[in-house]
Amino acid sequence: MEPVATAIMEPCAAETVDFDSVVQLYWPRVFRFALASLRDRDAAEALTQDCFLHACKAWKRFRGEASIQTWLMRIAVNLVRDASRNRRLQFWKRLRTSDSEEIGRVVCDGRLSPEQEALLREQVAGIWKATASLPERQKTVFLLRFAQDMTLLEIAAAAGLSENAVKVHLYRALRAVRMQMGGSQ
Amino acid sequence: MNSHLSSEEMYQWLSGEHGADVDEHLHECPACQTELLQFRNALAGFRTSLEKSPIPAVRRKQSSQRLSRWVLASAALSLMVAAPMYWNARQQRAAEQAKADELLLERVNAGLSRSVPASMEPLMQLISREDK
Numbered sequence: 514m515e516p517v518a519t520a521i522m523e524p525c526a527a528e529t530v531d532f533d534s535v536v537q538l539y540w541p542r543v544f545r546f547a548l549a550s551l552r553d554r555d556a557a558e559a560l561t562q563d564c565f566l567h568a569c570k571a572w573k574r575f576r577g578e579a580s581i582q583t584w585l586m587r588i589a590v591n592l593v594r595d596a597s598r599n600r601r602l603q604f605w606k607r608l609r610t611s612d613s614e615e616i617g618r619v620v621c622d623g624r625l626s627p628e629q630e631a632l633l634r635e636q637v638a639g640i641w642k643a644t645a646s647l648p649e650r651q652k653t654v655f656l657l658r659f660a661q662d663m664t665l666l667e668i669a670a671a672a673g674l675s676e677n678a679v680k681v682h683l684y685r686a687l688r689a690v691r692m693q694m695g696g697s698q
Numbered sequence: 699m700n701s702h703l704s705s706e707e708m709y710q711w712l713s714g715e716h717g718a719d720v721d722e723h724l725h726e727c728p729a730c731q732t733e734l735l736q737f738r739n740a741l742a743g744f745r746t747s748l749e750k751s752p753i754p755a756v757r758r759k760q761s762s763q764r765l766s767r768w769v770l771a772s773a774a775l776s777l778m779v780a781a782p783m784y785w786n787a788r789q790q791r792a793a794e795q796a797k798a799d800e801l802l803l804e805r806v807n808a809g810l811s812r813s814v815p816a817s818m819e820p821l822m823q824l825i826s827r828e829d830k
Contacts, residue, residue, distance in 0.1 A: 541753045549748055558754045636740035637747055659741045660748050664714055684709040691705075694740060 532572050535581055536565055542582065542661060543589050549656050550593045552645070560596055564589045579670050586661065586671035590653055597649060636694050643693035647686055654679055655686035703730045712738060 543564050547557035567588050568575075575584060625633065644652055650672070657668045665683075669676045703711075703723060711720050711734060724731050 536756055540756050544753055545748050545751070548751060554754070558757075561754075562757065633740065633743050636736075637743040640740060640744040641747075658713065660745055662745070680710075680713065683713050684706060687709045687712060688705065691737065694737075 530581070532569060535568075535585075539582065539585050540565070543585055546586065546589055546656055546661055547593060549644070549660050550652065551596060556596065560589070560592050563592055567592075580667070582661075582663070583667050583670045586657065586663070586667075587673070590657075590672055593653070594649065639694040640690050643690040644686075647689060650674070651682045651686040651689070654682040655690070658683055702727065703734070708734055708737070712741065 540561060544557055544561040547560040547564075548554065551557050551560065564585065568585055575581075579587075644655060647655060653672055654668055654674075657663045657671060658665075663671065665676050665679050668674075668683075669679045672679065674682070703720060707717075707720050708730075710717070711724075724734065
């Protein structure tokens with residue numbers, strides 16, 4: 514078996530990597546993406562489980578055309594899309610605000626002055642607020658870039674969009690976020 | 699590049715596309731540098747706030763699959779034990795039914811083999827006494 518760390522960025526076939534190691538490595542990433550998208554811990558956990566269940570079923574057929582991360586995120590993006598369209602979830606999402614309040618808490622390491630810290634907290638809260646009202650594709654693209662640190666090409670593969678479409682959605686999302694933060698367009 | 703960076707150039711830079719022109723301008727323009735770095739730090743703060751959120755432990759569906767395997771195995775075992783018992787009980791019931799049927803048939807045969815119906819027997823006995 515190939516060490517999983519080498520498979521993070523590089524495309525690889527399923528036979529060379531142990532699926533258990535993939536779960537261990539990518540579980541937090543998929544969960545964070547689901548949490549930022551759905552803002553509900555229980556729903557995010559259920560979605561993460563579903564994502565890995567789908568991946569496990571399809572694992573033997575994974576040929577490594579994309580990296581494992583891109584492949585998993587593609588599954589997660591589709592599941593988030595389905596979940597977002599689920600009316601029942603939308604209903605619970607309105608009721609449960611405590612999760613998103615908890616997620617948006619900024620933990621500062623003491624290197625910033627109290628004023629800088631307060632400004633950062635305000636800005637981060639603004640970003641969370643702005644992402645909540647972004648259209649679905651803009652939100653997906655924004656989260657893949659700024660929560661998952663994926664490149665434009667990886668985002669294009671994961672979201673099933675062209676690279677140019679990714680740029681358009683990302684710029685629009687950044688404009689909305691910047692406006693929410695109190696900046697200009 | 700003398701004027702400040704456009705919004706699009708900033709978004710391009712934040713998206714990971716670092717053009718030489720933009721990088722050069724950032725070195726020369728403190729205003730754009732401050733604005734862009736502040737935005738980048740806020741985005742980094744957003745990511746950190748998400749990363750600080752506790753991650754639930756991996757709960758694999760495999761465990762439920764294992765559980766369902768156990769459930770299936772015990773169901774199969776129960777079936778193996780219960781099936782012969784059910785079969786025996788059914789055989790016993792069938793045997794009892796057959797016995798009951800046989801008794802009924804015997805009664806019917808006995809009834810049919812009578813020369814006169816049972817209700818007429820006392821009358822026939824009187825007639826036979828008078829004949830004697």
